[in-house]
Amino acid sequence: MTNGNHQHHSVASPKNDGTTTAASSSSLIPITHTTLALAIVPLLGLTVLLYFHWKLHDLARELLEGIIRTTVQLTALSVLLRPMFAAQRRSSWWVISYTAWMITLAAYEASARTKYEFDGQFGLIWMILSSHVSIVAIWTFGVILKRRNQAEQSSTQTNDSNSSNHTSSSSSSSSSSSSSSSSSSWHARYVIPMTGMLLGNSIGSVALSLNALTTHVVEQS
Numbered sequence: 001m002t003n004g005n006h007q008h009h010s011v012a013s014p015k016n017d018g019t020t021t022a023a024s025s026s027s028l029i030p031i032t033h034t035t036l037a038l039a040i041v042p043l044l045g046l047t048v049l050l051y052f053h054w055k056l057h058d059l060a061r062e063l064l065e066g067i068i069r070t071t072v073q074l075t076a077l078s079v080l081l082r083p084m085f086a087a088q089r090r091s092s093w094w095v096i097s098y099t100a101w102m103i104t105l106a107a108y109e110a111s112a113r114t115k116y117e118f119d120g121q122f123g124l125i126w127m128i129l130s131s132h133v134s135i136v137a138i139w140t141f142g143v144i145l146k147r148r149n150q151a152e153q154s155s156t157q158t159n160d161s162n163s164s165n166h167t168s169s170s171s172s173s174s175s176s177s178s179s180s181s182s183s184s185s186w187h188a189r190y191v192i193p194m195t196g197m198l199l200g201n202s203i204g205s206v207a208l209s210l211n212a213l214t215t216h217v218v219e220q221s
């Protein structure tokens with residue numbers, strides 16, 4: 001009888017939620033310097049073939065420069081993003097600042113790709129990119145993922161309600177899990193990669209459309 005009560009308490013204990021969270025977070029694939037080095041080996045082999053075998057010296061130099069630039073960028077990003085990923089909910093202002101910095105760089109890149117420039121072009125592109133990222137982020141994290149988390153919480157609370165001997169502990173654990181899951185959608189490890197993907201797709205479209213518009217206005221007027 002004692003063993004049965006002990007097993008029932010372990011199911012409704014908040015520690016079970018903690019281990020589940022740790023297990024879900026540990027499912028992320030770690031990318032170490034060794035992994036990056038192994039990924040660079042085929043590119044280095046292709047660079048050697050381009051330079052010595054096919055005598056494409058310019059293309060080999062561009063590929064080597066791209067390898068070095070990508071390695072430096074990924075290393076710098078790992079050093080910069082690791083504290084924000086580890087801080088979790090306490091890194092909200094860091095995430096906002098880093099997102100604004102990403103939008104600023106993306107606006108500068110898109111503005112530099114146009115043939116003609118006009119006054120206020122950088123500010124206009126920055127507003128377009130920031131509004132695009134904000135709308136998609138609010139819809140994704142504030143609506144879609146929030147509803148999914150609420151559905152998961154309701155199913156968890158339904159399962160926990162079957163344990164009648166530990167009602168108080170299950171209610172406290174469900175309330176703490178609801179607050180943590182509502183903020184987990186805005187975690188840096190989700191917001192920053194999504195912002196990068198949105199900006200990567202937006203830079204080309206904004207630059208091409210703005211370049212076509214300004215070229216038409218300048219050359220056809």
